[in-house]
Amino acid sequence: MHINQALAARIKEESRDAFPFMRQIRRDLHAHPELSGNESWTTAYLANVLDTLGLEVHRNIGGHGLFADLITDPSKPMAAFRVDIDALPIAEANKVPYRSKFPGIMHACGHDAHSAIGVGTAAIMTKLSDEIPGNLRFIFQPEEEEITGALRMIHAGVLTRPVPKAILGLHVAPLPADEIAWTDGLFLAGFDHYLASLSPKENSSLSYPDLDAVAKRCCRAILHFNHWQLPETWQEMQNFWQLLKSPPKTLQNFIIYDASLSGEHPEAWHGQFGIGVKAATPHLRRAALGRIRAALSRICKLSQTNYHIEHVGSMMDMRNDAQLVQSVLPALKASVGENHLIQLKAAFPFNCEDFAYYTKEIPGAMFWLGAGNPEEKKYALLHTPDFDIDESSLIIGAAAMTSMLLEALGFHEMTLP
Numbered sequence: 001m002h003i004n005q006a007l008a009a010r011i012k013e014e015s016r017d018a019f020p021f022m023r024q025i026r027r028d029l030h031a032h033p034e035l036s037g038n039e040s041w042t043t044a045y046l047a048n049v050l051d052t053l054g055l056e057v058h059r060n061i062g063g064h065g066l067f068a069d070l071i072t073d074p075s076k077p078m079a080a081f082r083v084d085i086d087a088l089p090i091a092e093a094n095k096v097p098y099r100s101k102f103p104g105i106m107h108a109c110g111h112d113a114h115s116a117i118g119v120g121t122a123a124i125m126t127k128l129s130d131e132i133p134g135n136l137r138f139i140f141q142p143e144e145e146e147i148t149g150a151l152r153m154i155h156a157g158v159l160t161r162p163v164p165k166a167i168l169g170l171h172v173a174p175l176p177a178d179e180i181a182w183t184d185g186l187f188l189a190g191f192d193h194y195l196a197s198l199s200p201k202e203n204s205s206l207s208y209p210d211l212d213a214v215a216k217r218c219c220r221a222i223l224h225f226n227h228w229q230l231p232e233t234w235q236e237m238q239n240f241w242q243l244l245k246s247p248p249k250t251l252q253n254f255i256i257y258d259a260s261l262s263g264e265h266p267e268a269w270h271g272q273f274g275i276g277v278k279a280a281t282p283h284l285r286r287a288a289l290g291r292i293r294a295a296l297s298r299i300c301k302l303s304q305t306n307y308h309i310e311h312v313g314s315m316m317d318m319r320n321d322a323q324l325v326q327s328v329l330p331a332l333k334a335s336v337g338e339n340h341l342i343q344l345k346a347a348f349p350f351n352c353e354d355f356a357y358y359t360k361e362i363p364g365a366m367f368w369l370g371a372g373n374p375e376e377k378k379y380a381l382l383h384t385p386d387f388d389i390d391e392s393s394l395i396i397g398a399a400a401m402t403s404m405l406l407e408a409l410g411f412h413e414m415t416l417p
């Protein structure tokens, strides 16, 4: 379906009307953050609200996940909206009325806002249900921070009975609160993690402290390869978004290196350290490993040590489906205004997302939802103790997702010849 002006105006109005409802949900969740794998209060709360809206709620999916279906006609297509629900082991520094009640745990990645937008979008859709040419599935996914939740949800069947035509997602971002950024390709990096172990060469008299010193040297050498550093302030972040709009080659083909000795039980970790590589393509990740090996060989040769590298984990790149993005873009423009949209020509290189697993199964796309307001000292810098959002972003998020989901229901009809 195409979002005409009248429908776009109605979606905007419904989104504004839903604001107090969404803000309450966001604040309730913010005050009760739960770590990955422990989201039981969160899911019970969300299930209760979704039940009240009249959706078909499916509980205990993939651990503490749930999904809720809005069925208007089972013979028609379905589109899905995935949000994440978990919090982080960070102590909240904000002194706001809705601050975390749990010491050391905080919604510092905005998943409380994502969940509120998920429920808000569902509420708006129930009001529009006469106009919906299909069915909608709202997926509330646990364990995103551990990147284990998406696969658990998929294995539990959220992409079956029926198979959604498309899946959409969003993430709050340190952009001004009325802006949405999109890509029609790579959206976030994939990664590879390795464990490196050093051992003394035969006949060498190296002690454990010596091995640790070599390990530290190796880490420094790996970190030295970095061309890009994570922006740490609002202004640095704004400059970085500008770069992403017309990125230099080194940013299009980025590689981000990470290396560190384990902080926990250092006495049990002699000569071992972790290595992480994020890059724009799997090919670049392999090239990065070659570079790392060369550096370690050089350092180890000079220091009478051997090294061994073991692959311990990986995550695929998160790529937006270009056809899907193009097909929902007119709806996004109609509902939030073209001047609020930013096309990025490169991925944000420092983060990963397990939304990637859904996009391997069906066409999918994610969007950056601006949630910052520097005048109110709300910077939306992810994973920081003073993370907070301008809550007006809930309205734009719900309007954007409502209109794009409606458009996505017609996705294949529009793109097939």
Ligand SMILES: [Zn+2]
Pocket (backbone or CB within 6 Å): 109, 110, 111, 144, 171
């Ligand atoms: Zn997040």
